[in-house]
Amino acid sequence: MRIHKIRRANATDLDDVHRWRNDPMARPMYLNTAEIPREIHRQWFSDSLHNPLRQMYIGIADDGRKIGICRFDYLPAETTAEVFLTLNPEMRGMGLSSELLRMSIDTLSEPLGPDTRLWAKIRKQNVPSVRCFLAAGFQQCSHKEDWVFFTRSL
Numbered sequence: 001m002r003i004h005k006i007r008r009a010n011a012t013d014l015d016d017v018h019r020w021r022n023d024p025m026a027r028p029m030y031l032n033t034a035e036i037p038r039e040i041h042r043q044w045f046s047d048s049l050h051n052p053l054r055q056m057y058i059g060i061a062d063d064g065r066k067i068g069i070c071r072f073d074y075l076p077a078e079t080t081a082e083v084f085l086t087l088n089p090e091m092r093g094m095g096l097s098s099e100l101l102r103m104s105i106d107t108l109s110e111p112l113g114p115d116t117r118l119w120a121k122i123r124k125q126n127v128p129s130v131r132c133f134l135a136a137g138f139q140q141c142s143h144k145e146d147w148v149f150f151t152r153s154l
C-alpha cells in the first residue's frame with residue numbers, strides 16, 4: 001500500500017474525519033478525549049474548511065481509500081503551526097503515517113512561509129505517533145507531565 005496523492009480536505013470528508021476522530025483507540029491520545037457529537041463536528045469542520053489559518057490535507061491510497069488527515073493550525077504572531085495527524089483506523093499499522101506527514105508538509109501553501117516552525121504535542125505513551133514524527137524529521141524539544149513536544153522547520 002502506498003500514498004497515491006495528497007489533496008486539500010473538502011466537505012465530502014466530513015463523516016470520515018468524524019469517524020476517525022471518535023475511534024475508541026484514538027480518543028485517549030487527544031487533549032479532549034470525549035466523543036464528539038456529529039453536529040459539533042459538522043460545525044467545527046465547516047468552520048475549519050473556511051479558516052485561512054487552518055490547512056487540512058487528506059492522503060489517498062493507490063487503491064483510492066482515504067488514509068487519514070493531517071491538519072496545520074497556523075499562529076502568525078509566533079510564525080508557528082501546530083500539527084495534528086489522524087489515520088483512518090483501517091489504514092493504521094501499515095507504515096503510512098510518516099509519509100502522509102511529510103507529503104502534507106511538502107504541500108503546505110501560503111500563508112505558511114519557509115520560516116514557519118512546526119510543532120506537535122504528543123502523549124508520551126503514543127509510541128506510533130512519536131516514531132512517526134521522528135521519522136518525518138521532527139525532534140523532541142521538551143516535555144511536560146504526560147506530553148512530549150516535537151518541532152521541525154519547514
Ligand SMILES: CC(C)(COP(=O)(O)OP(=O)(O)OC[C@H]1O[C@@H](n2cnc3c(N)ncnc32)[C@H](O)[C@@H]1OP(=O)(O)O)[C@@H](O)C(=O)NCCC(=O)NCCS
Nearest residue numbers: 026029084085086087092093094095096097127128129131
Ligand atoms: C499516530 C498515528 C498517526 C500513527 O499511524 P500508524 O499507522 O498507527 O503508524 P505506522 O504504521 O505509520 O507506524 C509508525 C511507527 O510506529 C510503529 N508502530 C506502529 N504501531 C505500533 C504499536 N502498536 N506499538 C509500537 N510501535 C508501533 C511502527 O513500527 C513505526 O515505527 P518505525 O517507522 O520506526 O518502524 C495513528 O496511530 C493514529 O491516527 N492515531 C490516533 C491519533 C493520534 O494519536 N494522533 C497523533 C497525535 S497528533
